[in-house]
Amino acid sequence: MDRRTAQRIAKVLREERERAKEGLRIPGHPRPHFLSLQLRDEVGLRLKGRFGGVLRDRRPHARTALVDVRLGSYRRDQVAHGGLRDNADDSESHGLVSLPLDGSLDGLRYALWRLLEAKYREACDDLLHRKAEELNHLDEHRDLPSFERRPAEQACTLGRLPPIDEARYRSLVTRVSQRFRRYPRLVDGHVSFGATNATRIFVSTEGAEVITNQARRTVELHTWHFSEEGYGFPQPRSWFVTAEGELPDAAALRRVLHAFDQRFQTLRRAPLLRSFVGPVLLDPRPAGLLVHEALGHRLEGNRLLSGGEGHTFRDALGEALLVEGLNVRDDPRLARWEGRSLVGHFSHDDEGVPADTAPLIEGGTVRGFLTSRAPIGKRHHSNGHARSDRHERAIARMGVTVVDGGEEALDDAALYEAFLEEIRAQDAPYGVRIIEANGGETSTDAYDFQAFLGDVDVAARVFPDGRQELIRGVDLVGTPLNAVRGIVAVGSRQEVDNAWCGAESGYVPVTTISPALVAAELELQSKPDRPMTQYALAPPWAAPKPT
Numbered sequence: 001m002d003r004r005t006a007q008r009i010a011k012v013l014r015e016e017r018e019r020a021k022e023g024l025r026i027p028g029h030p031r032p033h034f035l036s037l038q039l040r041d042e043v044g045l046r047l048k049g050r051f052g053g054v055l056r057d058r059r060p061h062a063r064t065a066l067v068d069v070r071l072g073s074y075r076r077d078q079v080a081h082g083g084l085r086d087n088a089d090d091s092e093s094h095g096l097v098s099l100p101l102d103g104s105l106d107g108l109r110y111a112l113w114r115l116l117e118a119k120y121r122e123a124c125d126d127l128l129h130r131k132a133e134e135l136n137h138l139d140e141h142r143d144l145p146s147f148e149r150r151p152a153e154q155a156c157t158l159g160r161l162p163p164i165d166e167a168r169y170r171s172l173v174t175r176v177s178q179r180f181r182r183y184p185r186l187v188d189g190h191v192s193f194g195a196t197n198a199t200r201i202f203v204s205t206e207g208a209e210v211i212t213n214q215a216r217r218t219v220e221l222h223t224w225h226f227s228e229e230g231y232g233f234p235q236p237r238s239w240f241v242t243a244e245g246e247l248p249d250a251a252a253l254r255r256v257l258h259a260f261d262q263r264f265q266t267l268r269r270a271p272l273l274r275s276f277v278g279p280v281l282l283d284p285r286p287a288g289l290l291v292h293e294a295l296g297h298r299l300e301g302n303r304l305l306s307g308g309e310g311h312t313f314r315d316a317l318g319e320a321l322l323v324e325g326l327n328v329r330d331d332p333r334l335a336r337w338e339g340r341s342l343v344g345h346f347s348h349d350d351e352g353v354p355a356d357t358a359p360l361i362e363g364g365t366v367r368g369f370l371t372s373r374a375p376i377g378k379r380h381h382s383n384g385h386a387r388s389d390r391h392e393r394a395i396a397r398m399g400v401t402v403v404d405g406g407e408e409a410l411d412d413a414a415l416y417e418a419f420l421e422e423i424r425a426q427d428a429p430y431g432v433r434i435i436e437a438n439g440g441e442t443s444t445d446a447y448d449f450q451a452f453l454g455d456v457d458v459a460a461r462v463f464p465d466g467r468q469e470l471i472r473g474v475d476l477v478g479t480p481l482n483a484v485r486g487i488v489a490v491g492s493r494q495e496v497d498n499a500w501c502g503a504e505s506g507y508v509p510v511t512t513i514s515p516a517l518v519a520a521e522l523e524l525q526s527k528p529d530r531p532m533t534q535y536a537l538a539p540p541w542a543a544p545k546p547t
Contacts, residue, residue, distance in 0.1 A: 001041045001199040003158050006211050012105055013037045013203045016112045021205050024069070024116065029124045033077065034070040034147060036204035037112065038350060039063065039099065044196040045164045049173030051180050055190065057170075063099040065112060066350065066388055069119040070147060071127050077146040078127035079393070080139075082302030082374050084309075084504045086126075086393040093118040097391045141305055148373040148382055152207030153352050161197040161215045162244055169193040176221070176253045181541050183261045189223035191253065208352040216343060216509065217244050221253055225264040230531030233267055233472075235260045235457060236438050240498035240509070242341040263458070263470075272473040273461070273524070279431035280522040281419040281462065284495035286437035286454065286476070288514030291328060291403050293442040293452040294480040297503065299360050301371040301385075302395035303444060310444050312480055316366040323487045325408025328361035330370055330385065332399030337513055342400050343498040344511035348384065350394035355384040363406065370396040389506020397503060403514040405490030412516075416466070418489040419518045424464050432524060433460045433468065434476060439499070442480075453477050456524070474524040483522060491515035 001009075017035055025031050041063045048056035070077045079086065088094065096115040100107040177191040199213040218240045225233040237256055239247050248256070282290055297303075298312040313321075332355040335345040348354055351373050359367045369376060372386035372395055386394035410418060423431040435458040442452035454476035460468045494515045501510040537543065 001213070006158060006199060006201060008105065009039060009108065010201050010203065010209060010211060012108055012112070013039060013201060014209070016109060016116065017203050017205060020069075020116045020120075024120045026121075026124060030071045030127070032069050032071055032120065032123070032205070033073050034068070034205055036068045036202065036208075036352065038066040038200060038202040040066065041199045042196050043164075044194065045166055045169070046192070046194050047166075047169055047173050048190050048192040049177035050190045052174055052178035054170065054174060056192070061101055063101050064097045064390055065099055065115055066097070066391065066394070067093070067115050067119045068393070069116065069123045071123045072146070074147045074149055075145050078123050078130055079146055079374070080126075080130050080133070081307060082305030083393040083395055084302060084306045087391070087504055089391070091118075091122055093122055094391050137307075140307075144375045144378070144380075146374070148375055148380055150206065150353055150373065150382070152204075153210055153348060153354060154208070155348060156211040157347060158199070158211055158213050161213055164195045164197070169195075172219075172250055172253070175250050176257065179254055179257055180223070181539075183225070183257075184542055185225045185227065185264065186223055186261065187226045187535070187539065190220075192218075192220045194218040202348070202350070202352050204352050206352075210348045210352055212347055214346075215242055215244070217241050217247055219247050219253070221256055223257065223260050225261070225268075226532075227268040228534070229268075230533060231268070231529065232532070233264050235263065240343055242335075242343055242345070246341060266470055267472050270470040270472045271461075273432075273471040274473060274526040276432055276474065276524040278428045278521060279419060279422040279426060280519045280524075281416070281431065281433040282517045282519065283433070283435050284491070284493065284514050284516050285497045286434040286456070287517040288401070288403065288495075288497045288512035289437050289440050289454050290476070290483060290517065291514060292398065292401065292501070292510070292512050293440045293454065294478070294483045295328065295361075296330075296398050296401055297442050297444055298480060299369050300396045300398075301369040301376045302374050304369065304376045305374060312444075313366055317368070318365065320363075320365045321481075322361060322364040322484050323408075323490065324364045325406040326361055326364050326487065326490055327404050327406055328401065329357055329359050330398055330401045331355075331357040332384070333357065334400045334402075337496055340496045342496065342511040343509035344398070344400040346399060349386040350388045351382070351386040353382045353384040353386065355399065358383040358385060370398060372396045387505060387508045389508055392505040395503075395505045397505060397508055398501065398510050400511045401513065403512070404494065405492060405515060409490050409492035409515065411492050415489055415491045415516055415518060419462065420464060420466055422488060422518060422520055423462065426520075428464075430461045430463045432471070432474075433462050435459060437476065440476075451477065451479050452483070473527050473529065475527055476522065477525045478523050483519065486519040486521045487517050488520045489518040491517070
């Protein structure tokens with residue numbers, strides 16, 4: 001979206017904000033004390049190639065609105081439980097979040113009118129429900145305000161976003177996926193490219209107006225080798241960036257593809273490990289995944305306001321829970337790190353608050369939480385971490401999470417020796433090194449078990465003498481307190497992991513920058529895998545030629 005279009009749309013948003021501020025009223029129900037409208041415009045390209053053919057070719061263009069209507073007062077309004085339950089997809093407003101892509105601005109005004117009207121009526125209903133709920137259930141956060149007052153932010157940081165080169169990336173996905181034919185046991189997989197040029201326009205009744213944009217680019221290589229014994233070996237690798245120049249070219253992807261095949265030749269003969277508990281060395285990206293799943297989600301402030309959450313660290317401020325020297329902070333203001341672009345970067349959050357650093361762990365001691373404008377204490381201050389995907393209410397989420405070991409950090413050789421010493425001290429036959437992990441999940445509900453899972457792609461058994469042997473068949477699993485308390489050593493070399501994170505407020509891009517970690521005890525469990533029968537036919541290019 002160009003600057004002129006953004007400014008014309010911002011004017012419409014301001015006008016509809018003022019109309020709603022003055023006119024939204026149903027007799028017997030309160031007026032809104034706060035209104036915000038955020039328009040998101042995303043133009044993209046999605047290509048997916050498999051064995052030289054284009055499997056997907058899409059050019060999505062979406063324009064949606066995130067509208068917040070709050071009734072009552074900053075002291076007390078309809079939003080309960082930190083807003084974690086305000087994301088119903090069967091409400092009237094859910095069907096009205098899509099906006100016109102072009103044409104007359106009257107179409108935009110009409111769509112915003114319908115959405116504002118629906119959100120106001122739903123807010124009235126929510127306020128009545130909150131009052132009804134309090135007839136039977138005590139609100140333990142009644143002494144806290146509902147919403148933090150903030151000064152009006154004025155910012156326009158529209159940069160020039162790069163055009164999306166469709167021809168270049170169509171050639172990339174076809175040429176690289178055509179290369180799959182060279183590897184007899186590679187029977188499935190894909191090469192994909194994704195591009196998004198996103199613009200956000202935010203206005204509120206406090207007088208805020210924030211206009212920003214960002215480019216996102218993704219290349220993914222995913223292979224699935226199939227052994228004679230009937231086991232599948234998935235191997236994914238993705239590059240997620242905001243600077244297109246950081247993406248791999250065809251030659252680099254072919255090298256990764258060849259390395260995947262070579263690793264498959266080793267993994268197919270690797271021993272199957274079905275379970276394990278003991279010393280674990282997590283390489284930087286798996287270590288970042290552990291911090292994100294076991295620690296990060298449990299430090300999101302909105303969760304402390306929900307009665308349905310486990311509140312693992314709610315009363316832990318000032319307590320030394322982790323190894324001395326371990327530091328964790330979240331700073332979405334960081335756009336680059338050692339030459340790498342960070343997809344978790346943003347200047348303002350989805351409540352119009354400037355992003356700020358959130359000190360979480362300092363020297364192993366819990367120091368704070370990720371916060372939105374939903375107060376979690378008497379002296380509350382949002383650190384600008386409220387984030388949302390589509391229609392979901394914005395809640396505190398991670399942005400750019402940075403982990404370091406301070407003065408206690410060890411270089412690679414010293415960290416590996418610390419890992420071997422832990423194996424020997426426990427008189428364990430071996431420890432496990434997690435080399436690559438691809439995604440994870442966690443449960444934070446009080447009703448459910450408190451646990452997390454990391455999907456392990458590559459791991460090795462490490463013997464007390466330092467010898468390594470690749471293994472297969474396990475995933476990382478555990479409970480959060482045991483996992484983070486078990487960390488005994490932190491590396492000094494950090495790596496960037498750009499990824500997507502899903503939670504109650506939708507999927508948002510996040511970055512984790514972490515060194516390797518040594519845990520005295522972590523648990524691994526068996527992957528859900530069963531051998532399959534071989535294909536009745538060979539792939540067309542591998543079949544014997546007719547005589």
